[in-house]
Every structure is written in C-alpha cells, then in structure tokens.
Amino acid sequence: MNPFKVGEKITRVPLIQGGMGVGISLGNLAGSVAAEGGVGIISTAQIGFREPDFEKNPVKANERAIQKEMDKARKISPEGIIGYNIMTALKEFKNHVAAAVKAGADVIISGAGLPTELPRLTEGSSTQIAPIVSTEKSAKVILKYWDRKYQRTADLVVIEGPKAGGHLGFKKDELQYYSPEVYDEEVRKIIKIIRGYETKYQKKIPVILAGGIYDSDDVKHAAGLGADGVQVATRFVTTKECDAPAEYKGAYLKAEKEDIVIVKSPVGMPGRAILNPFIKRVMLGEKIPHTPCHGCLAKCSPNDIPYCITDSLINAAKGKVDQALLFCGADAYKAKRIETVKEVVDSLFDNK
Known part of the structure; x- marks a missing residue:
C-alpha cells in the first residue's frame, strides 16, 4: 500500500481513522491521527451533546460543535487531512454536511444508508466525498446513481465489512453468511466495480477497506485484496488521545x-x-x-x-x-x- 490523495493533500500512511459517535472520535483523536499522516475523522452524530443548549436546541448545538471540533483538530494538525463521518440516517444530514463544508472538511465519509444527495450538497466546495458500501450491490447502486444524476463519481470509497463496530450494513443472516473467505470475494467484486469508474472518469479512486482491521497482518491482507488503504476505528479507542472517557x-x-x-x-x-x-x-x-x-x-x-x-x-x-x-x-x-x-x-x- 502507498499513500493516497485526498483532494490536493497526500497522506503519509494509507490510513483513515474511522468515525465513532457519539463523542468518541472528536477533534483530539482526529487531529492526532492527521498529525501522524493519516486521515482524521470526526463523527457528527449528536456531536453537540456537551453544549449547554443541547437538550433544548440540538440542531444548533450540533452545528456549533461541528465547527468547534474541527478547530480543535486543526490546532493539533494544521496541514493534516481532517474530515467528518456523517450518517445519512441522521434527520439533520443536510445541515451537518453544510456545516462540515463550512468548517473546511477535507473529506466527508457517509454511510448508514446510501448518500444519494452528497454530490449536490457539496457541489462547488473542495470537500471530497466517500460513500461507505458493504456489498457489491450497494457499490453498484450508489456509483451508478452519482454517475447518472451528477455526472461524477466518488473521490474515495470505504468498504466496510461484517467485523466492523457500531451499526452494520448487513442483516443478521448476512453476518452469518459472510465468512472471511466469502467476504474477501465480495471485496474483490466491489473493487472491480470501482476500477471501472476510475477508467470512465480518468481518476484514481482510493479504495479503503474497513471492519476488523486491527494489526499489520490485517493491513497486509487488505493490500492483497487490492485495497489502497485501511480504515481503523476500534484500535484507536484505547489510545491516550481518543476523546472517549x-x-x-x-x-x-x-x-x-x-x-x-x-x-x-x-x-x-x-x-x-x-x-x-x-x-x-x-x-x-x-x-x-x-x-x-x-x-x-x-x-x-x-x-x-x-x-x-x-x-x-x-x-x-x-x-x-x-x-x-x-x-x-x-x-x-x-x-x-x-x-x-x-x-x-x-x-x-x-x-x-
């Protein structure tokens, strides 16, 4: 694996730190990962829970905190790559995207559903966009939709497997079906689809493998499947810099x-x-x-x-x-x- 580009910036290590909400991956963790050459990600899920008016006005509290956490991350890593994870399932998804763009996000990673409107919501900005997909079918659907409706494609794609934490992009029976060997084949199929859009748009689309990436053997395995980088979340929870208590x-x-x-x-x-x-x-x-x-x-x-x-x-x-x-x-x-x-x-x- 080699460093990959996010807009005009280049990572030093092919790593994205996964978004973890509520309040686990905020500015301190994201800034610290960015300072080490990876991509630091802030989760916007109820990000304003510590704001004094959160109970009465969660919308404004969250929007305010989106900016505050980016400011915190930028103090730690002024030139690093820092972005947000914004779930499409959020009621205020559009507001969170607008706030993230305003805050200067280098990238927005979006899952918990298919982010069909993300290209429109980030249009005219330098913020890169990355859908999270878990199956060949979901990759086909979102990339085809963006291609047809917006005449554009993803800047990165995160493939999140069944060993991930938090909400999963699989039904319970699918979790049992996807053994490591079966899911490896699914990853290869997804990558093949993404490479097709690379050719069509004449641009590199880094493919980032997530879910169950814990040590260097997992990183090497991801590289062997054809991934350009890895997304790691759980491993960062037990770090000194993590925002978790x-x-x-x-x-x-x-x-x-x-x-x-x-x-x-x-x-x-x-x-x-x-x-x-x-x-x-x-x-x-x-x-x-x-x-x-x-x-x-x-x-x-x-x-x-x-x-x-x-x-x-x-x-x-x-x-x-x-x-x-x-x-x-x-x-x-x-x-x-x-x-x-x-x-x-x-x-x-x-x-x-």
Missing part, C-alpha cells in the same frame, strides 16, 4: 471475546457492542425509559423504541458504562493497554 476505554480493556455481541438497534439495524448490564436488560426485552426526543434519526418512532440510541451513546461518552451502548469492532477484546496514536500507526504499518 477513561471508563469507556476501560470497558474495552476488560472485554473478553465472548463479551462482543450483536445487538438490535432501536431503528432495527444490527450493531456490534460490548455486553454489559444495559445490553442484558435490552436482550431480556425490557423497555428502558428515555428522555424527550433529540431528533437524531430520520426513521425513529420515540413511542415504540425499546431504548433511545442517543441516550445510551451519550451515557457511554460520559463514562456511565453500565447504562450505555458500548459500540465496538469484533476485535475489541484484543486491547490490553492504553497506547498512543503514534504507537498504533507504527504497529499497523510495521514502522520502526
């Missing part, structure tokens, strides 16, 4: 392999998280009381959900780990100590 990092350090489970999100999507008292209550079918609606997801019925995704993720970001949804990747249990971002980057790419 000490209690959250501690939950990763304590987790055993059998503690990593697939849970059902309130909006019906499967997700991967650490088994804790909160998740046990959810699995028993308990309906957990929640605060008034924060307006986070477009497709959510507050009266019908078993628990509030925002409440549970904010609890995680505030260190209330027994009352929280602790999203994580499949290999979170491998974390044994707190590292620095530099140590993680060096180990991923065998830098001495």
Whole structure:
C-alpha cells in the first residue's frame, strides 16, 4: 500500500481513522491521527451533546460543535487531512454536511444508508466525498446513481465489512453468511466495480477497506485484496488521545471475546457492542425509559423504541458504562493497554 490523495493533500500512511459517535472520535483523536499522516475523522452524530443548549436546541448545538471540533483538530494538525463521518440516517444530514463544508472538511465519509444527495450538497466546495458500501450491490447502486444524476463519481470509497463496530450494513443472516473467505470475494467484486469508474472518469479512486482491521497482518491482507488503504476505528479507542472517557476505554480493556455481541438497534439495524448490564436488560426485552426526543434519526418512532440510541451513546461518552451502548469492532477484546496514536500507526504499518 502507498499513500493516497485526498483532494490536493497526500497522506503519509494509507490510513483513515474511522468515525465513532457519539463523542468518541472528536477533534483530539482526529487531529492526532492527521498529525501522524493519516486521515482524521470526526463523527457528527449528536456531536453537540456537551453544549449547554443541547437538550433544548440540538440542531444548533450540533452545528456549533461541528465547527468547534474541527478547530480543535486543526490546532493539533494544521496541514493534516481532517474530515467528518456523517450518517445519512441522521434527520439533520443536510445541515451537518453544510456545516462540515463550512468548517473546511477535507473529506466527508457517509454511510448508514446510501448518500444519494452528497454530490449536490457539496457541489462547488473542495470537500471530497466517500460513500461507505458493504456489498457489491450497494457499490453498484450508489456509483451508478452519482454517475447518472451528477455526472461524477466518488473521490474515495470505504468498504466496510461484517467485523466492523457500531451499526452494520448487513442483516443478521448476512453476518452469518459472510465468512472471511466469502467476504474477501465480495471485496474483490466491489473493487472491480470501482476500477471501472476510475477508467470512465480518468481518476484514481482510493479504495479503503474497513471492519476488523486491527494489526499489520490485517493491513497486509487488505493490500492483497487490492485495497489502497485501511480504515481503523476500534484500535484507536484505547489510545491516550481518543476523546472517549477513561471508563469507556476501560470497558474495552476488560472485554473478553465472548463479551462482543450483536445487538438490535432501536431503528432495527444490527450493531456490534460490548455486553454489559444495559445490553442484558435490552436482550431480556425490557423497555428502558428515555428522555424527550433529540431528533437524531430520520426513521425513529420515540413511542415504540425499546431504548433511545442517543441516550445510551451519550451515557457511554460520559463514562456511565453500565447504562450505555458500548459500540465496538469484533476485535475489541484484543486491547490490553492504553497506547498512543503514534504507537498504533507504527504497529499497523510495521514502522520502526
């Protein structure tokens, strides 16, 4: 793997740090990864949860925090590559994209649905755009749609596999179907589609493999499949620079392999998280009381959900780990100590 371009900037290592919300990958982590030569990513999901007016006006609180976290990241890495992860499932998706562009995002990475409008929303800016896809079908659909409607293609593509953390782009039965060998073949098919658009548009489209990238062997495996880079999230949680509280990092350090489970999100999507008292209550079918609606997801019925995704993720970001949804990747249990971002980057790419 070689460094890749994001607009006019070039990485020093072929790495994107994955977006983790709520409040886990903010300006400090993103800026620190960018300073080490990777792409630092800030998650906009309920990013303004610490703002004093968040409960009364989450829209403005989130928009304000999008700028604040970029300012924080730029202080750490003035010339680095810094962007945002913005979920298409967000009710305020368009506002978040506009705020990210205004804040000077080098790139916007978007998943949790297909970001059909992203080219229009970023038109006229220098912000690069990257969809997250998980299957050959989703890659075909989004790239064909952008090609036909906007006469343009992706600047990067992130392929997120079944070992990823948080919300997954697979149904529960698909997670069982996609063994490592089967998914490797799916990755090859997706890359073939992307290379076709490279030829059509006469431009390089870096393909970034995500989900289950934990060490240098995983990076080498991704390179062997034809990926141009990797996206890593879980590994960065247990770093000194991560924005997560000490209690959250501690939950990763304590987790055993059998503690990593697939849970059902309130909006019906499967997700991967650490088994804790909160998740046990959810699995028993308990309906957990929640605060008034924060307006986070477009497709959510507050009266019908078993628990509030925002409440549970904010609890995680505030260190209330027994009352929280602790999203994580499949290999979170491998974390044994707190590292620095530099140590993680060096180990991923065998830098001495």
